[in-house]
Amino acid sequence: MTNPLTHFDQHGQAHMVDIGEKAETHRIAIASGHISMLPATLALIQSGTSKKGDVLGIARIAAIQAAKKTSDLIPLCHPIFLTRIAVSFDVDEALSSINCTVTTETYGKTGVEMEALTAVSACLLTIYDMCKAVDRGMVIADIKLLEKQGGKSGHWIAEK
Amino acid sequence: MTNPLTHFDQHGQAHMVDIGEKAETHRIAIASGHISMLPATLALIQSGTSKKGDVLGIARIAAIQAAKKTSDLIPLCHPIFLTRIAVSFDVDEALSSINCTVTTETYGKTGVEMEALTAVSACLLTIYDMCKAVDRGMVIADIKLLEKQGGKSGHWIAEK
Amino acid sequence: MTNPLTHFDQHGQAHMVDIGEKAETHRIAIASGHISMLPATLALIQSGTSKKGDVLGIARIAAIQAAKKTSDLIPLCHPIFLTRIAVSFDVDEALSSINCTVTTETYGKTGVEMEALTAVSACLLTIYDMCKAVDRGMVIADIKLLEKQGGKSGHWIAEK
Amino acid sequence: MTNPLTHFDQHGQAHMVDIGEKAETHRIAIASGHISMLPATLALIQSGTSKKGDVLGIARIAAIQAAKKTSDLIPLCHPIFLTRIAVSFDVDEALSSINCTVTTETYGKTGVEMEALTAVSACLLTIYDMCKAVDRGMVIADIKLLEKQGGKSGHWIAEK
Amino acid sequence: MTNPLTHFDQHGQAHMVDIGEKAETHRIAIASGHISMLPATLALIQSGTSKKGDVLGIARIAAIQAAKKTSDLIPLCHPIFLTRIAVSFDVDEALSSINCTVTTETYGKTGVEMEALTAVSACLLTIYDMCKAVDRGMVIADIKLLEKQGGKSGHWIAEK
Amino acid sequence: MTNPLTHFDQHGQAHMVDIGEKAETHRIAIASGHISMLPATLALIQSGTSKKGDVLGIARIAAIQAAKKTSDLIPLCHPIFLTRIAVSFDVDEALSSINCTVTTETYGKTGVEMEALTAVSACLLTIYDMCKAVDRGMVIADIKLLEKQGGKSGHWIAEK
Known part of the structure; x- marks a missing residue:
């Protein structure tokens, strides 16, 4: 019986899963997260592109550098040659938070899901x-x- | 005028802040975070100490290894000699989530706040x-x- | 005259050997090693899966993380995309030792020999x-x- | 009851042990190991300081670089500021082997035992x-x- | 007879020099370097703080991150706890170059000379x-x- | 309008450029640099292959190890599988300098230009x-x- 948690073998021992036979396909992942703060902090960040840093x-x-370190941080991740990393921000003034979205390919x-999630975490x-x-x-x-x-597994989109 | 964001100088340029004159004191930080999942996933993890991994x-x-890499991941962090890293978990079955708490010293x-927060992130x-x-x-x-x-700044405790 | 030690050129200068023209084939390496200890230590480890750690x-x-760092540790190793790392243990109670075997692909x-050997070393x-x-x-x-x-060089098996 | 394996707490959970209260003393470790090879290989290495590499x-x-990476390779090791790393070799022609000895301080x-042992391993x-x-x-x-x-624990010397 | 190149012992073997007995003093290093380019390139960089990146x-x-990696890049460097890293730039329009100056403490x-020099190099x-x-x-x-x-060696200033 | 500095998008935000659609070709870069020193220093280095280190x-x-770390040092570099790194030296006694040339493939x-340039820098x-x-x-x-x-961009050779 195979283990539903694929990072463990049938004896429950961790391994770096065999991906040798998997197809080389174009893979994209998009992840996001946010950080909430005091309105005054948000204002400082927003003024930052001008003088305050x-x-x-x-x-x-x-975020970009962390994406490249993913297999060093997450024990069972495979090393991966990322071909693209892009990071964007949205400010939500009502919630006094900054949202970060990372795309990895x-x-x-x-x-490359773990790369996108790791980049979001390091960014925040x-x-x-x-x-x-x-x-x-x-x-x-x-x-x-x-x-x-x-x-x-094809194209997967998170439920809202 | 000093910059309220201490990681920038008065011209808004990033630097690794001068801590040379600061006192060497015993410093402790405690951080936490959680991950929410399907109840079936939580059940798999909970069965993990026996056979499934x-x-x-x-x-x-x-978490422990990430804490040691903090100054490599967070650009303006100082390298630090951690003297202790401890990680604990609490399962919240009602919310179907696992909470991770990390203490660094x-x-x-x-x-050592960033070390505790980085460890929590890598853990989750x-x-x-x-x-x-x-x-x-x-x-x-x-x-x-x-x-x-x-x-x-002495002893600081987050408001509930 | 080529140098029998391929990590050096004909003048005895170290280089990272040109593998550009080599074929991309499925490569597997298996390495092992053991650590000998007092019987009481072995008993502590064996009880570890239950309560003592x-x-x-x-x-x-x-072991898995070290395999991924091989090209950083061994100066003339090429970076490699491992597609699988598996680690297994055998306890030899008569010799009071634990044997570790690592397969890399x-x-x-x-x-991927150096990756398997490096993983065994880090494990022990x-x-x-x-x-x-x-x-x-x-x-x-x-x-x-x-x-x-x-x-x-094809399939090589160590003599017993 | 404390755990005899100090890298685990009383519940058997791994932690990076608290060393905050330990004294800062001058610490030295010496470790060694060897690699056995064919006599022809040994001869190639011995000729290496002249022309072959x-x-x-x-x-x-x-070895020196690996000693500095020890806390990255061995999960529960503390980061340490090594003040000295020295590596020496002895050739045993009778056994066709090279012995490596590393001193760390x-x-x-x-x-700094793990630093010395890690350096020996990387060297071999x-x-x-x-x-x-x-x-x-x-x-x-x-x-x-x-x-x-x-x-x-003071001065410890291995039994021969 | 001691070796004038202190990174080698009296037999010419590399080591990481023993600094155990040296005094802990406040140490500062300042290094610089520049990069010359086409005037059009310089103009692009100068416009960068507004819209082009x-x-x-x-x-x-x-530069800041490289300073922290110095002992990983330069084989015989000791690991060091930097307490400050500051980076500044001067544009020389006449020579169409950008000068980078780094202070480490x-x-x-x-x-901390190597840390300052490594940071300058990574910056350029x-x-x-x-x-x-x-x-x-x-x-x-x-x-x-x-x-x-x-x-x-006290206070040293480069001759102009 | 695309940004002439390709490491930034049309809004001036840094990204790791999308190379997914680029062709896999044989790529070679050659970079060089030199270090000037006192004639007595050069003499010490030249005597080094015999006794002084x-x-x-x-x-x-x-140099070889730094080339492999390029994408960790240079923020927007892609990780790359180098298939060859070679380093050579020329001594210019008239100018009392050592020139280092690195080829990466x-x-x-x-x-692989950044890999060659990073290796030259670490070497010097x-x-x-x-x-x-x-x-x-x-x-x-x-x-x-x-x-x-x-x-x-094909074959590019620097103007003398």
Whole structure:
């Protein structure tokens, strides 16, 4: 009987799953998450592109670099050659939060969901780090996969 | 005029803040977060310590290793000699979620909040990775600092 | 005259060998090694899957992560996309030792022996680390390649 | 009841042990190990300092760099500021093997045994890598701690 | 007879020098370097803080992160806890070049020159990377130590 | 309107460029740079292959390892499977400098210029590190791309 958790074999031992026989297809993943903060903190970040320091520009770089480190951070992830990483931000002033969305792509034997999710996490942690001097109570939430294409499981879109 | 966002200088340029003159004190940080999933996924994880594979044991190792990589992941973090990392889990069956709490400690010139928060994030991402074959819609949320001791700002506890 | 040590050119200068023209084939390597310890230490490890802590589960993760870092640790190794890493343990109670066997696979231009050997080494070092508080005299031995498939040299099996 | 395996708490959960209260002392560790090979391989290595490539010089660098990566490779190791790493080789022509001995030092709260053992392992793996084109059957053995100074446990020397 | 090149012992073997007995002092290093380019490339970079992308902001982050990786990149460097990293830029329109200056600081047993020099190099390489699509002939030059304080050798300033 | 700096999108936001549709071709890059020093320092290095320590041998290893870390150092670089790295040195006694040339190759979707340039930089920094005890005023200069083959832009050779 195979284990429903594919990262374990039939004896419950962890392994890095055999993907040797999987097809090399174009794979895309989109993930997002947000960080909530005090309105005054949000205002500081929004003024950042002018004089006070570009919080989101630095968080974007942290996201891109973290995506490339995914297989080092997540023990059972395969190393993957990402062919694209893109990061975008949306500010929700009503909720006083910043949303980060990351798209990752590859042409390979396994999906890039973990790369997108890891990038989102590093991005939001970096925003926390840069603003914690003024707002220690920020909360990171709603990190999730939005969409995934390629591979055997085809096109998957998260339910709203 | 100093910048309220201390990771930037008065011209808005990012720097790794000078902590040379700060006191070496015993510093502790506690952070937490959770991942929500289908009840069937939670049941698989809970059965894991017996035969199907120890998801939480592996996620705990991912947390500990990520804490040690914090200054590599978060661009403006100082390298820190952590003297302790502890990870604990609570299962909330009513909400079908697993909560992860990480405590980090050091004796040094700067705090260890980012190390605790980074460990929580890597822990929850690892749970996602190991269960995504059965539940792609899991959501990571409520990553936040709970408590912090040591340094100039003293003892801080998050409001409930 | 070519150098029999292929990691050096004809002038004795180290290089990362040109594998550009090699065929992409399915490559497999199997390596093993063991660690000898006091019988009381072995008993502690064997009781570990229940209550005292899962030494072998953590050593398995260390093995998998080390395999992915091989080209960072071994100066002249090529980076490789591993498609599978599996780790198994055998306990030899008569010799009071634990044997670790690692299988690595890829579809690529160069072999994965170093990845398997590096994983075995990290695995045994991790067992040492986790048990050194009770048994500083443990000895790691017999780290060797057992078998290798794929590439120009074909199927190789170690003599017993 | 405390766990005899200190890397686990009383519930058997892995943690990075609290060393905050330990004294900062001068700590030294010496570890060694060897690699056995065909006499012809040994002869190639020995001729290496002249024209065919300096296998041992490269293996020494691999050892030094691996010592610095120990806390990244061994999951529950603390990061440590090594103040010295030295690597020496002895050739045993009778046994057709090369012995590697590594000394590591720090002034800190925890020992440097794992750093010495990790350096020895990386050193011998690098020798294997550089000679495997001519001798795939080399065997790495006898990796062990020889001596340890500093800290609560004082001066320890391995029995012969 | 001691070796004038301190990274080698009296037999010419590389080691990571023993700094255990050195005093922990406040150490500062300042290094700089520049990259020359076509005037049109410089104009693109200068317009970058507005709309076309912030080349220098990203290069600054690369510099800070590289400083933290110095002991991983330079084989015989000691790991160091940097307490400050600051990066500044000067544009020389007459020479059509951008100069990068990095200051690194620590309180420790060894100097931080290599950290400053490594940061300058990574910074200039990142500028090259981001502009190479329009100007492949850029040249990086004049990477050197400007000043150094702390430690036995005291205050050193480069001759002009 | 596309951005002439391809590492930024049309809004000036950094991204890791989409290379998914690019052809996998044989790609080669050659870069070089030099380090100037006192004649006495050069003499020490030149005597190094005999007794005083092999500075250039270690710098060559640093170059090879740095090439493999390029996508970790340069934020917007893609991870690349290098298939060859070769490093050579020329001594210019008249100018009292050492020139380092690095060739990198891959079969892939993007070029390897940054890998060659990063290797040159790490190589020259390592020479600086090993000789700084006797010559703090060494200067690294003239780091540039010499030649590039493969990909859409074809064969490019630097003007003299």
